[in-house]
Amino acid sequence: MEIKKIQGAIEAILFSSGDPVSIDRIADALELDKPTVLKIVKNLMDEFNREEAGIRIVQLDEQFQMCSNPQYTPFVRRILDMRRNTPLSQASMEVLAIVAYNQPVTKAFIEQIRGVDCSGVLGSLTAKGLIEERGRLELPGRPLLYGTTPSFLRCLNVSSLSELPPLEKTQQPEEEENDLKNVSAG
Amino acid sequence: MEIKKIQGAIEAILFSSGDPVSIDRIADALELDKPTVLKIVKNLMDEFNREEAGIRIVQLDEQFQMCSNPQYTPFVRRILDMRRNTPLSQASMEVLAIVAYNQPVTKAFIEQIRGVDCSGVLGSLTAKGLIEERGRLELPGRPLLYGTTPSFLRCLNVSSLSELPPLEKTQQPEEEENDLKNVSAG
Amino acid sequence: MEKLSYKLPVFEGPLDLLLYLIRKNKLDICDIQISELLDQYMEQINAMKEEDMDVASEFLEMAARLVYMKTVSLLPKHEEGEKLRQELSGQLLEYQECKRIAELMAERLNYDIFVREAAEIEFDQTYRRHHTPMEIYNAYYMAVGHGKRFIPPSPEVFSNIVTHKIVSVSSRIIHVLRRLYRTNEVRYKELFADKTDKSDLIATFLAVLELVKGKRVQINGEKGNATVKLICGGVKKWRLKKYKAQ
Numbered sequence: 242m243e244i245k246k247i248q249g250a251i252e253a254i255l256f257s258s259g260d261p262v263s264i265d266r267i268a269d270a271l272e273l274d275k276p277t278v279l280k281i282v283k284n285l286m287d288e289f290n291r292e293e294a295g296i297r298i299v300q301l302d303e304q305f306q307m308c309s310n311p312q313y314t315p316f317v318r319r320i321l322d323m324r325r326n327t328p329l330s331q332a333s334m335e336v337l338a339i340v341a342y343n344q345p346v347t348k349a350f351i352e353q354i355r356g357v358d359c360s361g362v363l364g365s366l367t368a369k370g371l372i373e374e375r376g377r378l379e380l381p382g383r384p385l386l387y388g389t390t391p392s393f394l395r396c397l398n399v400s401s402l403s404e405l406p407p408l409e410k411t412q413q414p415e416e417e418e419n420d421l422k423n424v425s426a427g
Numbered sequence: 428m429e430i431k432k433i434q435g436a437i438e439a440i441l442f443s444s445g446d447p448v449s450i451d452r453i454a455d456a457l458e459l460d461k462p463t464v465l466k467i468v469k470n471l472m473d474e475f476n477r478e479e480a481g482i483r484i485v486q487l488d489e490q491f492q493m494c495s496n497p498q499y500t501p502f503v504r505r506i507l508d509m510r511r512n513t514p515l516s517q518a519s520m521e522v523l524a525i526v527a528y529n530q531p532v533t534k535a536f537i538e539q540i541r542g543v544d545c546s547g548v549l550g551s552l553t554a555k556g557l558i559e560e561r562g563r564l565e566l567p568g569r570p571l572l573y574g575t576t577p578s579f580l581r582c583l584n585v586s587s588l589s590e591l592p593p594l595e596k597t598q599q600p601e602e603e604e605n606d607l608k609n610v611s612a613g
Numbered sequence: 614m615e616k617l618s619y620k621l622p623v624f625e626g627p628l629d630l631l632l633y634l635i636r637k638n639k640l641d642i643c644d645i646q647i648s649e650l651l652d653q654y655m656e657q658i659n660a661m662k663e664e665d666m667d668v669a670s671e672f673l674e675m676a677a678r679l680v681y682m683k684t685v686s687l688l689p690k691h692e693e694g695e696k697l698r699q700e701l702s703g704q705l706l707e708y709q710e711c712k713r714i715a716e717l718m719a720e721r722l723n724y725d726i727f728v729r730e731a732a733e734i735e736f737d738q739t740y741r742r743h744h745t746p747m748e749i750y751n752a753y754y755m756a757v758g759h760g761k762r763f764i765p766p767s768p769e770v771f772s773n774i775v776t777h778k779i780v781s782v783s784s785r786i787i788h789v790l791r792r793l794y795r796t797n798e799v800r801y802k803e804l805f806a807d808k809t810d811k812s813d814l815i816a817t818f819l820a821v822l823e824l825v826k827g828k829r830v831q832i833n834g835e836k837g838n839a840t841v842k843l844i845c846g847g848v849k850k851w852r853l854k855k856y857k858a859q
Contacts, residue, residue, distance in 0.1 A: 341753070497726050
């Protein structure tokens, strides 16, 4: 393999791994001897670690890792921050609404209504602090139950769930269903 | 900010974000105008995307993302100890093709073309991040609509849907076909 | 979950099979000879007979459609038959194109490019935008639709399969003893009066047996008139000491 390709391969490895990678493992993967790899990595570091570079390669003992140049952290933070503040997707809104009106509910219940998997959405709503886990249902598999948080009320600017617009009669889970839900949740 | 620093910041942003980032967001974060940012990103792409490079910058519609150069995939996989992604099944490819060329599209429409149920396939394509929900169609039952994601473009190595292989002339969506889309979606 | 039943030898569905037959027999997709196609199709269906019923149903649906088309084509008026044939041709052309594109895309699809996870910067991810309650209400209707069609079956439907309440015998022993401390003697039937659940009934019955075995109670009479009597009468002290906590 020519030098340029080996460099490229190491770049790709460090980029994709995220975690620090030891020189031994790189040597193994490329089927090269350790001193050669070490020399190429060092060259690569010289190429990368210019003062203004966005990506740096750092050495940690015998390991190497790619990371962003700390001087740009404020910008990175802004970008990631903007991502966090994007409005809820429609899928998120729907899941939130189902949780709000039926809590505590299981993932299976929500998926049955929406007809599609919603693990990702539940995760992001939890991270955003709009819903939270509410124990488990005493059924096989002990599924998690979800309910809305005080943050959710703040987000809607209401002081209690009772201020949500009431559902039309036909949309309300039936009495018996509620009873059962409570019984089985106990 | 000097050019070199802006480049570095964009590098750092793309590296740290992981996901595709839109030119608007970058412009916002750097407090620069969009054309300037676009020009710098394009320069950066020229710098990065040499044949032997380990890291590439790809354009996906209006977004940009850093990813590894596929030619080094075997090495990266050795390091990450990952098995090869199983190639998508024929069913998945067909569904993906229908979604790509007709998006946003309902499950009913896809099933009409393929003549078989495709709930499972839609679920797995969504889980793989190749397609995503795109709201609902305002028809009875409010069926979900699906479209392709930026990841889909990346995996196909194109930067926009317009680069997909063209449909054969006779198959270009005709009036009646469009009608059918709406009817069958019901 | 992806239905495994789709792993039929070669065909993704009835349309796939039809395209295969058309190609194999060098038929013209735009001018299908229905009776010829139907015979071949049925041949294949018979060959696949041992396959999963679920798959077969989709293939059978197409068989029925072909049979119908054949019937209609025998009528003196040809308009409907012609219309059905064009419809099928159109569908086949469309599916053929879909397959072609899928193949092209499969060649180009590289599902093995690596991207990074977002950098782990500690953020307070709390959602800070605001919405109105009406948005939540509307989203609910979006998800549920207006009919009851989409409301999931009540948990009751599953209760037989998934819930089994376990009632401990010891809790029923306490229950029986409590009843007896008040009255010293109680009709056997009454012990079961407050419960209808099967596991409650069984646990109560076992509790009585345990108490008989432990010589704490005695059963007199038979059938409906049987009574259960506490043996060490005047057990007020028991109640106070041992079972107070319960």
